[in-house]
Amino acid sequence: MYKINENYLKLPGSYLFSTIGKKVNAYSAAHPEKKIIRLGIGDVTQPLAPAIVKALHGAVEEMGREETFQGYAPDLGYAFLRETIAECDYRSRGCDIEADEIFISDGAKCDCGNIQEIFSMDNRIAVCDPVYPVYVDSNVMAGRTGTYDRRRETWSDVIYMPCTAENDFVPELPEKGKEPDLIYLCFPNNPTGSAITKAELQRWVDYANQVGAVILYDAAYEAYITEDNIPHSIFECQGAGSCAIEFRSFSKNAGFTGLRLGFTVIPKN
Numbered sequence: 001m002y003k004i005n006e007n008y009l010k011l012p013g014s015y016l017f018s019t020i021g022k023k024v025n026a027y028s029a030a031h032p033e034k035k036i037i038r039l040g041i042g043d044v045t046q047p048l049a050p051a052i053v054k055a056l057h058g059a060v061e062e063m064g065r066e067e068t069f070q071g072y073a074p075d076l077g078y079a080f081l082r083e084t085i086a087e088c089d090y091r092s093r094g095c096d097i098e099a100d101e102i103f104i105s106d107g108a109k110c111d112c113g114n115i116q117e118i119f120s121m122d123n124r125i126a127v128c129d130p131v132y133p134v135y136v137d138s139n140v141m142a143g144r145t146g147t148y149d150r151r152r153e154t155w156s157d158v159i160y161m162p163c164t165a166e167n168d169f170v171p172e173l174p175e176k177g178k179e180p181d182l183i184y185l186c187f188p189n190n191p192t193g194s195a196i197t198k199a200e201l202q203r204w205v206d207y208a209n210q211v212g213a214v215i216l217y218d219a220a221y222e223a224y225i226t227e228d229n230i231p232h233s234i235f236e237c238q239g240a241g242s243c244a245i246e247f248r249s250f251s252k253n254a255g256f257t258g259l260r261l262g263f264t265v266i267p268k269n
């Protein structure tokens, strides 16, 4: 007799954005004349760039010819892409990242959600508050978050790190005695839009190395950084190679939300 994973039943609602989508659909059906300003899931607004469209057409042509047809891609991604990312996104910024430390995937959301599976169940997670919902929801489904307080809308075993105007939307290090094992950081941040300076991020890297935590760093929005003192990658910080995993996406910089492409960087040391 099959049994449902009880942890799924603990989720207080469905995934936040699908709940918002349902509410918006119900409202527009009931009020077709109303104009709606959508503050739920964001999407890109521009079509694919001509160079991407040309490359996609070329790839389809390749797949249609016997001499150039390709079946399954290499499981960790095509070498040409991993090499290009290592060079253009990392080594050109002084980060010591090799192609074999880059894993091509179908998007940052999947990787941010799946990564927790490689960690033990008794790891304690810390998240910014407010936060992109995938980090907490995937840990709820795994059974790592304890019990849910409906009134406070918080989980008993999650360390919440408030990001408010008072701290300039950059979380403070957790209190002594409340050290997390997995720290989810996202900069530039969704939903606050705030960025973190290199000096501030270095404090987090030093802290993680000191307490033996792993920083799961979501840099999906790095392409929007224009200031010199804001790092595009956590690997711009000294010592990040021994405590950080970074998630990147082609959704925001190249309009790949529908195509699905991202990558995760896990340094060897």
Ligand SMILES: Cc1ncc(COP(=O)(O)O)c(C=O)c1O
Pocket (backbone or CB within 6 Å): 042, 106, 107, 108, 109, 110, 112, 132, 186, 189, 190, 218, 220, 248, 249, 250, 251, 256, 257, 261, 262
């Ligand atoms: C912080 C953050 N990470 C990851 C994603 C998802 O990226 P992808 O489209 O590559 O799955 C989003 C999308 O909204 C996001 O806001």
